[in-house]
Amino acid sequence: MEFVKMHGLGNDFIVVAGEQALPENASELAIELCNRFFGIGADGLVYILPSEKADFRMRIINSDGSEAEQCGNAIRCVSKYVYDNKLIDRTNITIETLGAGVQPVQLNVKDGVVETVRVDMGEPILKGLQVPTTIDADRVIEQRLEVDGRTFTFTAVSMGNPHCVIYVDDAVNFDLAAWGPKIETHPTFPRKTNVEFVTVNSRSQTDMRVWERGAGPTLACGTGACATAVSSVLNGLTDRNVTVSLKGGDLFIEWNEADNHVYMTGPAAVVFAGKL
Helix, strand or coil: CEEEEEEECCEEEEEEECCCCCCCCHHHHHHHHCCCCCCCCCCEEEEEECCCCCCEEEEEEECCCCEECCCHHHHHHHHHHHHHCCCCCCCEEEEEECCCEEEEEEEEEECCEEEEEEEECCCCECCCCCCCCCCCCCCCCCEEEEECCEEEEEEEEECCCEEEEEECCCCCCCCHHHHHHHHHCCCCCCCCCEEEEEEEEECCEEEEEEEECCCEEECCCHHHHHHHHHHHHHCCCCCCEEEEEECCEEEEEEECCCCCCEEEEEECEEEEEEEC
C-alpha cells in the first residue's frame, strides 16, 4: 500500500488513493497505522475513492478505528493531493463526504501546486435532535451541561458531524485532557461529539482548542472551526467573517448570510510519501 502523509495545520492524516472501495479492515488498519510509536502516526486514515456524485469520494477513519462523517482539514488535504498528483486538472472540484454530502472546493494554486483550499462546507445544522443531541430544540444555545460537578454552557452545531462549543476564559491553556473525553461521551450526545473550547478576542478573531471525537486532542479541526464561527455568530460574539486560531495555525471562516453556507479557507501540506 502506497501512502502520503499530509496535514492541515498539524491535524495529520495517512492519505491513500487508488482503492475502488473502503477496505473491510480499514478500522484495524487505522488503529495500527495511526499509532505514533508503532505505526506511521496520524490522527486518521483517509481514503480517496471513486464517486458517482462528485469528482472524488473521501472516507475518514479516526485513529481509534471509528469513522468520521466529515473533516475540514482532511478535505483540504484530499483536494491538494488530487490536483498535485494530476488526478484532476481543474481548480474547482467536488468531494463527496459521508456526513455532509458533496462539497464544492476551490483550489488556490501557486507554481503548479495547491497552496490554500477554500471549501464550501454547506449549511450548519442547528436543530438539537439532528446535531444530534438529546435536546429537542430548534437551536441549542447557552445550554447547561453538568459534568462531574462542573457546569459548562454550550452551543451545539453540526457541520456534517457533531460539535459542542464551549466558551472559556483561556482556551489556549485549557485542560483538554481532563474535560474533553468526559464531554465527548456525555449522554447528551448520543453519537458522541467533538468539543471546542473557545476564547473570543475580538469581533473577527477567536482562539480555539479541540478535543476530537475518536482522535482526542488535535492541533486543528476544520469542522470545529466552522462550528465555532457559527456558534459565535449565534451568541452575538463575532461577525460572520472570523479568523479561528488553532494550535496548528489559523483558519479563515465565513458564514455567508446570503446562502447560509459556511466557507473555510486554509492550507494543506505534504510531509512525506511511503510504501507499506
